[in-house]
Each structure stands twice: as structure tokens, then as C-alpha cells.
Amino acid sequence: MRNFVMLAVAAGLVLPTAANAQRGPENRRGPQAEARELRAGNQGSMGDRIAAQVANAEQQRRAEQRDRRQDRREDRRDDRRDVRDDRRDDRRDWRQDRREDRREYRQDVRRDQRQARRAYRDWRAYRQAERQAFRRGAYYAPRGYYYRPVRVGGLLSASVFLGQRYWIDPYDYYLPQPSRYYQRWIRYGNDVLLIDTRNGRVLVVYDNFFW
Template structure:
């Protein structure tokens, strides 16, 4: 019975640890520290299980849960740093970067909605925003490009020709 309990406890500890998201090697110090805390708490839990004291096991489990919770919160804070309106506050302090300029296209303005299918002429390489980080736009993702359509910025899935996202009046 004791072996069964130990095995179940080890499985309960190991399975949730697989759900903890992994991130690239260039991590913030805080995330690295949180991951180290998780390892330390997991080690403490294993020691408590080996000793067999229920009170210690209960406390160690709670500590491990708390360490994982902190890691998830910090990871989500880091992941959501570049959100929809990050560019808007940046635009307030760098208005020249977002100036309208003399931009014309060989077609008329059309207001696109999310999910709309557009012709390749609208998202050809001439309309790509080559450096989206310069404008503080979120990461486009695989198979997607930020394009300029008059004063709007449109995220297009260029494989299917679908509009994924629209930021109207991006350029002033």
C-alpha cells in the first residue's frame, strides 16, 4: 500500500510539471528564479515522501503548488507584455514614426474585417511592414505578415489570403 501511495504521489507531482510552459533560453531572471523554486519545492516534496510524515508531505505539496502558481503568473505577465495597445502609448511619444506620409496604392481604400478574404494584390511584398518591432506591433507568427493598407495596419495570413487582425487608423 505504501508503494502504491508513493507511486501515485510521484505521478501527481510529475504530471503537472509537464504542463508548466517552457520558454526560450533568453529568460528573465525572475522566471529562472521561479523555475529554481519549483525544482527546490519538488525536491522538498520528494524528501517528505521518503520520510513518510503526512504533515510534511501536505506542506510540501502546498509549497510546490504556490511555486508553480507564481511561475505561471510571471510567465503570463511576460507573455502579455506586447498586447493590442502597446503601440498606442508608444505612438503618443513618437508621433513622427507614425506620420501618415505620402502613401498611395493602385487600388481604392477598403475597410477589411477579421476573417475577410482579400486578393494577393492587397498584401504583396510592396505593402509589407518590414520591421513591425519598430512600430511596437505584436509578433505576426508563422505564415502571417503585417501589411499597410492606407492608414490601417492589417495582419494577413498570406497563405490563405485571410485577414487575421485589423488596427484601423494606425498611421495618423
């Protein structure tokens, strides 16, 4: 009986050892599996970080492209605005220059006329000095009329003689200025007449005025 008890006790001691021996390989594979899982987890985390970095870089690239497009649009708008402003300034400067040129031209003409009038007392002195200015070419009377000498007090029966094609600017030939607004110098043949435009009456006659 005592021997049986001892065998039972020995068997109890041996059986756990054998179980542990059988579980030993599983216990040795446990840390390797955990290492593999850890490496897999690390690789997954690294992939996520790389993907996040790539997505962030792509987002930044797209944002930079939008900014560049926006800058280009703003530059084009600024360029068009500058062109419009330049054209507007050019037109304004051109109009200003044109007004100044006309004003200077009128001033020059008046100055030349004043100087010429100081040099020539009347049309006779001017004609002696500037004979070429009194060559006006052929004279053409109105249709149906012909040249016939007239004297002061006479009447021009044809109102067509009052047309602008026959008008004479007194400033051009240093003629006396008409004293009334309705008086005008006209060419009649090679003569020059001062007439009353209201009734065609001849007030002054200069025969052979033109060569």
C-alpha cells in the first residue's frame, strides 16, 4: 500500500513536467509571433504615415497651383487695367497737346499779323513786297454772268457773288477791316470789292487787285 502511494506521488510530479515539456515549443513560438505582429503593426503605421505625407504634399501642391493661377489672373487684370489707364492718359495728353497746339498756332498767327501790319501799312505796300501772294489764278464768274467793271454805289444783281468761293479774308492781304458785320470783301474778276451783303451794294472798289 505504501508503495502504491509513492508511485502515485511520483506520477503526479512527472505528469506536470511532461505537460510543461509539451507546452515548451508553444511558449517559445509566442515571442516570435509577437515580434512579427509588432513588425507588421510598425509597417502599417509607417505606411499610414507615408500615405499621410504624400496626401499632405499633394494638397500643398494643389494649393500652390491655385495660388499661382490666382496670381496670374490678378496679374492679367492688373495689366489690362494698366493698359486702359495708359490709353486714357494718352488720349487725355493728346487732347491737351492738341488744345495747346491750336492755342499756340492762333497766338503765332496773331503775332505774325501784328508784326506784318507794323511792316506794311496797307495792301499796296504788301503787294509790292510779296507779289507772289497776289497771284490767285483764273477767275470764274457765276454761270450766266460775265465780268463787267463796277463802281462804288453800284449793285451786284447776282447774289451768287456773295458765296464763300468769292470771299476774301482781309487779314491775308492787309485790307481794311469792315466796319459793319454785314460788310464783306469779295473777289470780282481781278478786282476786290467791299459790299453790303444785305442788298449787294458796292462800297469800295480796288481795281486790278490781283495780278
